[in-house]
Amino acid sequence: MSSLEEPLGLDNMPRLSVIGRLQHCTSTACRPRVDEMEMSNCLIEGRECSSSNSCTEEYGWRRKPRDMFSRDSLIWKTSRNDRNQMIFNKFFRGMPRYVKIVEVGPRDGLQNEKVSVPTAVKVELIQKLASCGLSVIEASSFVSPKWVPQLADAKDVMQGIKDVHGARFPVLTPNLKGFEAAIAAGAKEVAIFASASESFSKSNINCSIEESLTRYHKVVTAAKKLAVPVRGYVSCVVGCPVEGAVPAEKVAYVAKELYDMGCCEISLGDTIGVGTPGTVIPMLEAVMSLIPVDKIAVHFHDTYGQSLSNILVALQMGISVIDSSVAGLGGCPYAKGASGNVATEDVVYMLNGLGIKTNVDLGKLMAVGDFICTHLGRQSGSKTATALSKITADASKI
Ligand SMILES: CC(C)(COP(=O)([O-])OP(=O)([O-])OC[C@H]1O[C@@H](n2cnc3c(N)ncnc32)[C@H](O)[C@@H]1OP(=O)([O-])[O-])[C@@H](O)C(=O)NCCC(=O)NCCSC(=O)C[C@@](C)(O)CC(=O)[O-]
Numbered sequence: 001m002s003s004l005e006e007p008l009g010l011d012n013m014p015r016l017s018v019i020g021r022l023q024h025c026t027s028t029a030c031r032p033r034v035d036e037m038e039m040s041n042c043l044i045e046g047r048e049c050s051s052s053n054s055c056t057e058e059y060g061w062r063r064k065p066r067d068m069f070s071r072d073s074l075i076w077k078t079s080r081n082d083r084n085q086m087i088f089n090k091f092f093r094g095m096p097r098y099v100k101i102v103e104v105g106p107r108d109g110l111q112n113e114k115v116s117v118p119t120a121v122k123v124e125l126i127q128k129l130a131s132c133g134l135s136v137i138e139a140s141s142f143v144s145p146k147w148v149p150q151l152a153d154a155k156d157v158m159q160g161i162k163d164v165h166g167a168r169f170p171v172l173t174p175n176l177k178g179f180e181a182a183i184a185a186g187a188k189e190v191a192i193f194a195s196a197s198e199s200f201s202k203s204n205i206n207c208s209i210e211e212s213l214t215r216y217h218k219v220v221t222a223a224k225k226l227a228v229p230v231r232g233y234v235s236c237v238v239g240c241p242v243e244g245a246v247p248a249e250k251v252a253y254v255a256k257e258l259y260d261m262g263c264c265e266i267s268l269g270d271t272i273g274v275g276t277p278g279t280v281i282p283m284l285e286a287v288m289s290l291i292p293v294d295k296i297a298v299h300f301h302d303t304y305g306q307s308l309s310n311i312l313v314a315l316q317m318g319i320s321v322i323d324s325s326v327a328g329l330g331g332c333p334y335a336k337g338a339s340g341n342v343a344t345e346d347v348v349y350m351l352n353g354l355g356i357k358t359n360v361d362l363g364k365l366m367a368v369g370d371f372i373c374t375h376l377g378r379q380s381g382s383k384t385a386t387a388l389s390k391i392t393a394d395a396s397k398i
Pocket residue numbers: 108111141142143144145146147148174175177178179181193204205206233234235236268269270271272299332333334
């Protein structure tokens with residue numbers, strides 16, 4: 001199937017129909033960790049208490065309209081109501097308390113722009129993103145400028161951010177040439193990017209999946225010598241613009257190859273954003289049967305508006321690293337039909353509501369979204385930014 005008009009269904013996922021696993025996890029990777037099972041009933045502002053009563057005294061809890069939507073309010077109610085306690089356990093147990101957000105806006109976001117963004121704007125964007133509390137910001141790609149001219153200034157961007165502290169700035173490297181250039185430019189971390197679809201591998205990096213793995217092996221070997229961490233991407237983890245549904249086993253195979261060669265984290269990319277929880281769950285299940293859950297990240301594009309629901313199930317399965325892009329910028333020049341990444345503002349808003357810490361300041365992030373959207377002359381792709389900008393100038397209180 002190559003049409004993007006029908007969501008890929010469970011039928012497209014042979015022998016992996018495990019939709020019920022959210023409530024009955026079987027794999028060790030998915031099962032809540034012991035510390036999570038022993039988590040106290042109360043988690044307010046990231047602080048735990050053994051008794052919810054102490055929270056009233058200590059925090060002087062007042063019910064505000066926003067509390068209706070937050071995990072805190074649910075947790076508060078559970079202290080009085082066993083049924084609500086059961087609901088909490090059913091839906092939230094196993095979720096991480098802290099999520100690392102990998103901001104990919106300056107790379108994934110800007111690689112698809114029709115016009116190249118000036119280097120100075122990219123540098124300012126990265127500086128501003130770092131000031132929001134984001135700990136990982138993908139800065140650029142050391143790929144062929146003939147293939148992605150928008151990022152041809154990767155070296156200058158690295159030079160421009162050399163004095164920016166408080167975050168890590170990985171870059172994409174498709175081969176040894178790119179790796180060497182990245183290191184020479186001051187990169188301390190890199191990412192390699194394979195695909196679970198043969199057609200996409202050919203159109204994106206001009207080689208087969210196996211050829212790409214051989215190529216990446218050389219990059220990882222060189223990186224190990226310099227103690228440079230390498231992240232591994234797998235693209236088209238649900239669907240491919242040419243081939244349609246991509247089997248979960250294939251995704252798991254490529255992910256495991258990257259993990260075994262030494263990648264420290266495997267990011268699973270729904271490059272064209274066709275996944276729904278119905279297809280994402282069995283795909284994650286397949287990968288998690290081979291790779292520890294704490295080494296897995298999810299990377300959703302929001303073509304069909306499914307990203308947040310996909311992220312929610314990933315959280316429920318124990319995943320705690322989420323890729324996203326400020327203002328929902330993004331898309332892949334070699335994936336027809338791909339739209340922007342899930343917006344970082346929307347992810348932070350949802351995680352705040354779930355009581356999951358990110359250390360990201362939503363108000364500052366919205367200002368960064370404004371900055372880049374003004375430069376690009378377009379509306380933000382973030383629903384949160386759009387809504388909050390109408391309601392309040394101080395989103396960090398939400
Ligand atoms: C991999 C290649 C280079 C193969 O491209 P090729 O044409 O097969 O490579 P080549 O070795 O024949 O080289 C062609 C020319 O590029 C040069 N070259 C070769 N390598 C480099 C390099 N590293 N840096 C700078 N220049 C390079 C090389 O020197 C040569 O220059 P010429 O002699 O013609 O003047 C090319 O296909 C490429 O750069 N592809 C990258 C495409 C890309 O960046 N796509 C977007 C990535 S997004 C993605 O993959 C998905 C992700 C990660 O976001 C997750 C998701 O959303 O799912």
